[in-house]
Amino acid sequence: MSDVQSLGNARQRGAATLVIVMVLFFIMAMMAAYANRNLIFEQRIASNYYRSGVGLEAAEAGSEWALGMLNGLNINAACTGSGNPTSSFRERYLGMDSGSRTLSPLVASATSASCVRIAAAQDAQGGWTCQCPAGGWAAANVAPAAQMQPSFHISFEPAARPGVVRLISHGCTGSQSDVCQTQQGAANAQLLGGATVRVEAALISALKMPPAMPLVVKQTITDGTGALGLHNSDPRSSGLLLQTGGSVADLSTDRLDSLPGTPGQQALLGDDQQFRDQASDLMFAQYFGMPPAQYKSQPAMRSIPCTEGSDCSTALLAAFNQGMRMIWVDGPLTLSSNVTLGSAALPLSPLVIVANGPVTITGPLILNGLLYVRGNLDWSNTSGHPALVNGAVIAEGNLLAAGRVDMRYHAGIMDALRNATGSFVRVPGSWWDQDK
Numbered sequence: 001m002s003d004v005q006s007l008g009n010a011r012q013r014g015a016a017t018l019v020i021v022m023v024l025f026f027i028m029a030m031m032a033a034y035a036n037r038n039l040i041f042e043q044r045i046a047s048n049y050y051r052s053g054v055g056l057e058a059a060e061a062g063s064e065w066a067l068g069m070l071n072g073l074n075i076n077a078a079c080t081g082s083g084n085p086t087s088s089f090r091e092r093y094l095g096m097d098s099g100s101r102t103l104s105p106l107v108a109s110a111t112s113a114s115c116v117r118i119a120a121a122q123d124a125q126g127g128w129t130c131q132c133p134a135g136g137w138a139a140a141n142v143a144p145a146a147q148m149q150p151s152f153h154i155s156f157e158p159a160a161r162p163g164v165v166r167l168i169s170h171g172c173t174g175s176q177s178d179v180c181q182t183q184q185g186a187a188n189a190q191l192l193g194g195a196t197v198r199v200e201a202a203l204i205s206a207l208k209m210p211p212a213m214p215l216v217v218k219q220t221i222t223d224g225t226g227a228l229g230l231h232n233s234d235p236r237s238s239g240l241l242l243q244t245g246g247s248v249a250d251l252s253t254d255r256l257d258s259l260p261g262t263p264g265q266q267a268l269l270g271d272d273q274q275f276r277d278q279a280s281d282l283m284f285a286q287y288f289g290m291p292p293a294q295y296k297s298q299p300a301m302r303s304i305p306c307t308e309g310s311d312c313s314t315a316l317l318a319a320f321n322q323g324m325r326m327i328w329v330d331g332p333l334t335l336s337s338n339v340t341l342g343s344a345a346l347p348l349s350p351l352v353i354v355a356n357g358p359v360t361i362t363g364p365l366i367l368n369g370l371l372y373v374r375g376n377l378d379w380s381n382t383s384g385h386p387a388l389v390n391g392a393v394i395a396e397g398n399l400l401a402a403g404r405v406d407m408r409y410h411a412g413i414m415d416a417l418r419n420a421t422g423s424f425v426r427v428p429g430s431w432w433d434q435d436k
Helices: 002-070 089-093 177-182 280-288 292-296 313-321 411-419
Strands: 094-096 103-105 113-117 128-131 151-158 164-172 194-205 215-217 221-223 228-231 242-244 326-330 333-335 351-356 359-362 366-373 377-381 388-395 399-403 405-408 422-426 432-435
Touching: 002 089, 002 113, 002 151, 002 164, 002 194, 002 422, 089 094, 103 164, 194 411, 280 292, 292 351, 313 326, 313 351, 366 411, 388 411
Parallel strands: 215 242, 215 388, 221 399, 228 405, 326 351, 333 359, 351 366, 359 377, 366 388, 377 399, 388 405
Antiparallel strands: 094 103, 103 151, 113 128, 113 151, 151 164, 164 194, 194 422, 194 432
16 A cells, blocks of 8 residues: 555656646747847847948948039940040039029939949949939839849939039939839838938039139230230129239230220239239139149049140140040140130030149130149240130249230139039038938
8 A cells, every 4th residue: 555655646746847847848938939039139120220221321322422423524324434425414413503603403303313233243343333314314224133232312402502502312222213212112122221311512613713804924924926915895804904913015005905995005904013922822822712732632623644845735625525624734734736625605614724834835726714824824826827715814924925816804704613613522511311
């Protein structure tokens, strides 16, 4: 009897132990399930943070890309310079009023230009494909990839201040613009991340303070043949023709044209000793609003190498045709070809040439814009063809003119250089973003 009782007690203890073990296993299973749930939740949070970060980086990259494109050269529909394109990014998308300095978008659609990341399987460089259409924008035809394909889409809005435009960059982790902006229309739309970055871009004038006359010479003027012609019929500038630190005795009165009823000699400002003794860098900053080194380094400025003694006319013409509107030439500059630099046709496309050294011009040349010479200017034209500047010429040294050379003050070109030509820079403190 005692053996049977002992066996029953052992069975009861075994059953109690089994119950306790099962309870412990259940608790451990619940803890594992809870830990796994937290892990999945944290993975989703990390994934959302990652996608949001990629979208913000894409939007920021888009704003920097668009700012660079505003300071770039002529482009085609793929945003590159191949195929001899005839218009720049800013000409395609921004209206620039040279009178009021107002900047306004030319494209009313939500997107003006865009870029999509190309998968490494499609492009060995894993680069971007972009589109900058001159007309209406359409979604890029990019084959979907197995991995993430970030994209950004650029648009513009008018700003409250003259000379400023608001640049909007929509960044997204997907390649389809409509899905990125509406978060609808695709099975994985809920997995997309994106952000919108808004930046105000301001135009730094190519010519901060335009001269009020067609010719400015810091030192002396020598008109060997008496054929240097100065013309200014703009009432805003009082018809002024010349400012110089030297004498004006060599100029022929028959070649001076000011406002109707105003003798040409009365429109000449000569023998200005204070102007002649002014430091060259201060004179430069007076017109351009910054020292020469800073002006040379701004985003829209392009440096053109010219071999000393060789004709640089064709190189300057090619640069203008590529979309350059501000050109810096180091060293002596020689021009001896019959070319037209810049355009006086509407819409005006003037050219600024800064020669960091002496300039020699032989023969006919037409310049629509401004020539600034950081040295002496020697211009001779005995070809019988016109040698003309529509705009202004400024020389820090002496001027030697021979043959028929005309300089005509063009108020519209001066306004275009001041209010519609220059470099775009980001306005400090204007950046903000909005996550999706």
